Amino acid sequence: MKKILLSVLVVALCAGCASKKVAEYGFERVKVEIPCKQEGFDDANYFRATGTASALNQQSARRAALENAKSMVHEKLGGFVAGLTSDYNGNLRTNAKASDVEGVFESEFETLIEKNLNDALQTCEEMFVSKDGLYESWISIEIPKKQIIDDMLKQLEESGKDVKINREEFRKFAEKRAAEMKTGSMQVAE
Numbered sequence: 001m002k003k004i005l006l007s008v009l010v011v012a013l014c015a016g017c018a019s020k021k022v023a024e025y026g027f028e029r030v031k032v033e034i035p036c037k038q039e040g041f042d043d044a045n046y047f048r049a050t051g052t053a054s055a056l057n058q059q060s061a062r063r064a065a066l067e068n069a070k071s072m073v074h075e076k077l078g079g080f081v082a083g084l085t086s087d088y089n090g091n092l093r094t095n096a097k098a099s100d101v102e103g104v105f106e107s108e109f110e111t112l113i114e115k116n117l118n119d120a121l122q123t124c125e126e127m128f129v130s131k132d133g134l135y136e137s138w139i140s141i142e143i144p145k146k147q148i149i150d151d152m153l154k155q156l157e158e159s160g161k162d163v164k165i166n167r168e169e170f171r172k173f174a175e176k177r178a179a180e181m182k183t184g185s186m187q188v189a190e
Contacts, residue, residue, distance in 0.1 A: 051068030061135040148178075
């Protein structure tokens with residue numbers, strides 16, 4: 001009997017909490033406007049992302065939001081570089097060339113990515129503070145896809161390996177792949 005009474009009491013208590021939220025807003029859902037929304041969409045020319053973070057310190061919130069945006073772009077760049085080299089290698093005539101091209105990009109991938117993340121252009125920043133003093137930062141960044149392709153070609157030239165590919169053919173192939181990578185959706189990192 002006590003278990004049943006306790007169960008009924010818990011259910012009533014939970015229902016009371018839920019009805020309080022509904023009464024507070026007048027409805028069960030609230031649409032949330034996303035800051036920096038337009039600046040977070042990839043297009044044919046740019047890799048973009050929006051990061052968000054909250055902290056008691058304004059600078060900490062800002063730094064974490066920027067790192068979250070960079071982390072998302074890092075993931076996109078990793079997929080782009082890996083997919084591009086794999087697809088391009090499928091077009092090469094000999095396996096030796098393919099493994100050389102892939103080896104150059106794999107060995108210097110982090111250097112290429114970090115350089116571009118450090119040079120990323122900040123396109124939007126919004127800061128909010130709640131009643132309890134919590135800062136919420138939203139930051140959007142972008143990196144030109146052309147810059148990634150240029151850096152990949154430069155990496156091939158400076159690799160010291162005898163990698164012979166048609167650079168213009170690679171550039172056209174890479175630019176076509178980059179243009180195809182329009183997500184049409186925004187990614188937000190927290």
